[in-house]
Amino acid sequence: MSVLTLRDVGKKYRLRRETGMLTKELLLRLLRRHKAEEFWALKGITLDVEAGESLGIIGPNGSGKSTLLKLIAGVTSPTEGEISLRGRVSSLLELGAGFHPYLTGRENVYLNGAILGIRREQIDRNFDRIVDFSGIHRFIDTPVKDYSSGMYVRLAFSVAIHSDPDIFLVDEVLAVGDEQFQRKCRAKIRELSDSGKTIVFVSHDLNIVNELCDRVILLQGGEIAQKGSPEDTVDFYLQSLGAEEGMALLRSGSLEVIFNNGRIALFKDGRMLTRANGGYSSIGCRGMWYDSTSAEWSVDSHSGTELVATGTFTRVSISQTWRVTIDNPALLRWAVEVETKPGAEVSERMVSIMVSPEYTMWFTEGSGGEFPQIDVNDTQWIPVSSRDKQLRIMGVSTDHEKQSALPSLSIETLQRVANAGLHIFNTDYALNARVLQMLEVRADNEKQFGPSRELLVSAKITLGEPPQVVQERLREARRQRSIETGNLAALFAGGSTSLAWQGKEITKNLRVFSSIQVGDFWDDSVQGYWQADRVSETELQATGVMRRLPAVQRWILKRSEEGTIDWTILLEVKERLDAQEIDVSIMLVPEYDLWATSHETGAFPPITVETKEWTHLTKLFKAGHFVEARCSKANRYGLPPVRLSFSKPTVAAAVNTRHQEMARVIQVMQPYTRGAGIFEPGRYELFSGKIAVGKG
Amino acid sequence: MLFDDTRRFVADMIGHRELVRSLTAKEFKVRYKNAVLGFLWTILNPLLLMVVLTLVFRFFFQPRWEYTEKYPFPAFLLCGLIPWTFMAHSLSRCTSSLVDNAPLIQKVYFPREIIPLSSILANLLNLLLSLVVLFFFLFLMDQMPSVWILAVPLIVFAELVFVVGICLATSSLHVFYRDVAYIVEVALLVWWWGTPIFYPHQLVQNAPAVSPLLYRIYMANPMAAIVVAFRQILLERRFPDGDLVGTLFVVAFLSFFIGLAIFRKKQAVVADFV
Secondary structure, eight states, X not given: OEEEEEEEEEEEEESOOSOBOXXXXXXXXXXXXXXXXXXXXXXXXXXXXETTOEEEEEOOTTSSHHHHHHHHHTSSOOSEEEEEEOSOEEEESSTTTTOOTTSBHHHHHHHHHHHTTOOHHHHHHHHHHHHHHHTOOTTTTSBGGGSOHHHHHHHHHHHXXXXXXXXXXXXXXXXXXXXXXXHHHHHHHHHHHHXXXXXXXXXXXXXXXHHHOSEEEEEETTEEEEEEOHHHHHHHHHHHOOSOTTEEEEEETTEEEEEESSOEEEEETTEEOEEEEEEEEEEEETTEEEEGGGSEEEEEEEOSSEEEEEEEOXXXXXXXXXXXXXXXXXXXXXXXXXXXXXXXXXXXXXXXEEEOTTOOEEEESSOEEEOOOOOTTOOSOEEEEEEESXXXXXXXXXXXXXXXXXXXXXXXXXXXXXXXXXXXXXXXTTTOOEEEEEEEEOOGGGSBOOSEEEEEEEEEEEEOOOHHHHHHHHHHHHHTTEEEETTEEEEEETTEEEEEETTEEOEXXXXXXXXXXXXXXXXXXXXXXXXXXXXXXXXXEEEEEOSSSSEEEEEEEEEOSTTEEEEEEEEEESSOEEEEEEEEEEEEOTTOOEEEESSOEEEOOXXXXXXXXXXXXXXXXXXXXXXXXXXXXXOTTOOOOEEEEEEEEEEEEEEEOOTTTOOEEEEEEEEOOTTTTEEOSEEEEEEEEEEEESOO | OHHXXXXXXXXXXXXXXXXXXXXXXXXHXXXXXXXXXXXXXXXXXXXXXXXXXXXXXXXXXXXOOHHHHHSOHHHHHHHHXXXXXXXXXXXXXXXXXXXXXXXXXHHOOSOTTHHHHHHHHHHHHHHHHHHHHHHHHHHHTTXXXXXXXXXXXXXXXXXXXXXXXXXXXXHHHHHHBTTHHHHHHHHHHHHHHTSOSSSOTHHHHTOTTOOHHHHHHHHHSHHHXXXXXXXXHHTSOSOOOHHHHHHHHHHHHHHHHXXXXXXXXXXXXXXXXX
């Protein structure tokens, strides 16, 4: 049953839209008759909307979208044709249009309700729900003139969304309030749509249209240029776009990249790989995030396969330049350069790509796995992989068994940006997407900086690699950061090195790491900002800027005799440092049950829920040469013994972790009595020793 | 067609009575929300005018008008000021009301007449409160009204119909011609002098230069008829003259029909122009 029918509807406007003066008009009438120019904002629109359907209306500015919505809302009447409507229409056209600043929130809820045609009893009934949704409990009896614009809009949206109409008209209002409220709105609209409400949706955000609508019509020049499934129509629209300001289409074979005002959408073989914002950037400045989608964009140059676009924020003096290039149908490059003017205090910067939830697998060069399902109750983004500053590659792929699988998508950062790490996320339910993100966090003293022009990202995006290639590339990337000797493989990953024996990891959690205690806090190597370089086939050097101390650690990992790796840690101190203790540790899987030092041996007791602190098992604080963990004869896991030995005699310990970590730790401890741990600026050798696995 | 429009208008207003009520309440509340004396202002306005005019006439002009000497001058003045204030305030507020509410009109559909109407109704509420004050005043001055006070609602109704008519016309015309509001302000000034508010209508009737025809035209001014009717009911304590009331109703409904016709003709495209 169709609830809304339009037959040959047309709307004509006089071009000379400014209103006249009666006195002037009368005088002019006496002198001559003039005729205003006319134009058709809409022409020949025929449309049926079925009950329960969500219809999207897209099109460039001035294509008649808003006029159409106004006609449906009955705000204005068509010049020709017929519109028939069954049921009550409610518009989320402009929120709070009927709000009066001097009335309280409560009074405005009733007033706005009356304007939207809601019966008083119905508002009474829904009042609590309206207030709950808006989250403005405390201020409901305050005049809305004292509200922040966010609160205002939240309350208005809340009234509108609870007006329970038969047909809902939504016009770009999803860009209201803060990020969290936007999510709530999208979720609510989705819920309404799922519960069988008829929704007519106008948006510039093609991805939201794509997501929320069953059917989409494309308006161009006041006429319906295309209608059909969201994917087809959006695709058609994007392809038909010229280099309109802020928009451009790049194409090479089966790959299409659409740049649309600070976001890029990727299509392969006509299928949309990205979701929501697609590829976009965000800049954190004084506690606010500025998304590239909110900047003013212009496409500076555009050929079929390359574009350069500049976006400028209106509220902060930050601009960015994007260069997107398609090399071939399986490879594109994306570089973002950010220019800041003095006064812009940038604390964080990131680029993200939101991709289809059809991607079920994620990978980085270090690891990989399956995405958890995105659940209806997910209101937050959930990290799938931890932020890793060492990674350069991350990607997604589908289960390759399926025929209709989307091509895999991987991003490789080409240029290292200090302090930047890669993350993979699941979004909330409303957005329903996977996110590949590179986030750069600046330390406090680096936030403020003068005019500068800095690269945020330069990345290569590869599409549709065959699985074995993906695997091979991952192996290769891994190899760059690993040292193998016999059955032992050590893989360096941002201040923590994992050890694997015959391909199976025996370390866990923080793995092989160092920590320095200064005052009350520990600074672990894993927290630093690391960069690793392969020096030769047998040697790996990594430099890490400590997170909290004015110092840099340099690790040298070298292949020694079979199953053994030489490990040296150099500490470069920049400012005087007074350390209480320096530890070098290896966290091992809990299957290890015996330990030994130069002076004593013992068993690791089981770690239970009761174990709430790290427990030192060694009793003698006597300098020795090694500490070791091994499995007893009876231990069915039969893991290889791990021995940490050191050239200078030092105190060593075997430790049980808390239940949360559930790990065995062997460590070298360097406690300093008062004043003994002072490091003046200079270079020091913190540790020099060997990690031997599978010996004896 | 005439009655079709009217039926539609009445049906719309009844169908949207909740909105009419809400917007009227809003108009009323908002107007005095930030004022210290609150809605007392609604009554103070004609009272202050009354005080000023009484002082001016007592001490400066000291006119010897037979009619005004029979009744207390302040009461005489209030009978004119109160219906006048209702009309004048309604007209000046309503004329720009559609344009003032442009955001609403462009976004949500409801019968557009509700906007000027709710503004008028808020003023009507003022009128009713002022009338209560007037009755109290008469009581103080020992001018106990007679049973003919029951005719007051009839005259108020006629005035309402008349005011709705002109307000519908000016508010819709103002959307298209933005000088209508200025024209209205000037017209109100002339109108004030052309209405027997601070002088008795007999002054015009008995003026040697005024022919009987001219006097008829003068009294066709509904505001003149209303003011005179008010005085006849409240001061002279009788039912107002039949032909006076008759003419008043004819002109009031004529105004209503014409105003509604103009509004109806324009309202479909109002949203495109506000």
